[in-house]
Amino acid sequence: MISVVVPTLGRPSLAVLLDALAGQLDTLPEVEVLLVDDRGGHEGGELAVPGALAAYTKVLTGRGAGPAAARNLGAAAARGSWVVFLDDDVVPAPDWARRLVDDLAVPAGVGGVQGVVEVPLPADRRPTDWERGTAGLAEGAWITADMAYRRSALAAVGGFDERFPRAYREDAELAHRVRRAGFALRRGRRRVTHPVRPEGRWISLRTQRGNADDALLRRLYGPRWRGELELPPGRRPRHVAVAAAGTVALAAAGLRAATGRRWPAVAAAVAGAAWAAGTAEFARARIAPGPRTADELATMLVTSALIPPLAVAHWVRGWRRARAVGAGDVVRAARPGAVG
Incomplete structure (x- = not known):
């Protein structure tokens, strides 16, 4: 089984991600989607799950303690031998699920496989400082915008360090401990798009x-x-x-x-x-x-x-x-x- 864990703050981008997954998860032999609602009870409303995903999806309630803690919660509930972490603002390519299966067909010594992250930038002008910063994700190593780990590798190091409360460095730190535990990390071929979200x-x-x-x-x-x-x-x-x-x-x-x-x-x-x-x-x-x-x-x-x-x-x-x-x-x- 493959477990897909998505920590979320309920942003509109989540609906785009789920819609992109809805038409392709039935191509996987066994899969579950774990949505970790990390709003911490500060915002009302349930997360909307497309009907095509309902049979695969379970919503967990996070503590509002940040993405590291939310991912740990999802991984602890996961039943799959692989745990795939996706950010709630990425859009998987139409063949993402098929390529995921190929990416995870790796030797036992490989503990994690990263997907390809593409950041679209404006074609009619130079990118802003914020847009260039987001584009840096395309060159990032072992970022959890799309990163799959063997559940055994996560268990060996205890998951993410929850002392990192932001979406910053917590993924690089985990990858370092996984490699230090003796697992190799690889880059795969599946792709997600990471749009530049509007910011002040x-x-x-x-x-x-x-x-x-x-x-x-x-x-x-x-x-x-x-x-x-x-x-x-x-x-x-x-x-x-x-x-x-x-x-x-x-x-x-x-x-x-x-x-x-x-x-x-x-x-x-x-x-x-x-x-x-x-x-x-x-x-x-x-x-x-x-x-x-x-x-x-x-x-x-x-x-x-x-x-x-x-x-x-x-x-x-x-x-x-x-x-x-x-x-x-x-x-x-x-x-x-x-x-x-």
Whole structure:
């Protein structure tokens, strides 16, 4: 049996996903769909399941604790030897189920198989910063937009670490533990489309919360955590430098106003120039590949100034919280027995 687990917040995209699955699951020998309603009781209404899927589908009630916990709940209820995780905003290709069967015909030592994720971008203009960020999913390794794991592999490592509350890094961290447990991971040929969902202009500020999760990974895996988890380098060192320059400039300007001395003015000018140069470099890197509309330019200028201190603040918050975790304390799961 194959178990398809979909954590959801009840977004409209879920109906599109279920409609795409409805016409093809009857081609699988044995299959079940487990929808984990992770709204945490804050929103009313039941999840609508197409009639063609009703016989296959079971709805579970999550705790509103994030996608890692929701996926663990689904995996714990799964009866299949393979558990396929899909995000609720992807659209499986018409031949997804058929190709899934082929993808899962792998040797016993393979613990997981990732599907191909395609992100459609506008054909008539350059993509925005948010669209480019979403497009990065197409190059991501072992992302749970479409990732199948042997149930035995999940059980061996205890599933997702529920200390990661966001859809950020929790899938890469699980993949690392699965490989460290001796399982291989492969890329398959089945395909899903991941449309770029509409977001407000300040979405890049909200996504900086993921820096707190990076701090936890640093605590768990040490200073080389990015290499160990095969993650690309980030901009945090530059964010720290820019945020520090801005802080020094403001402090020196305040000291100049309070004392009237000349040297704080010189320090404020030097630090302010460093802050301006760093902010301009960051803004230019984000603006150059984009559509360069007036709205996008304004958004990039404002957020490029705010992101460095915000990213550092979230990192510090995460690091303070992570201090309660022993260095290298990689648990099997936040809730023992979450997957068994």
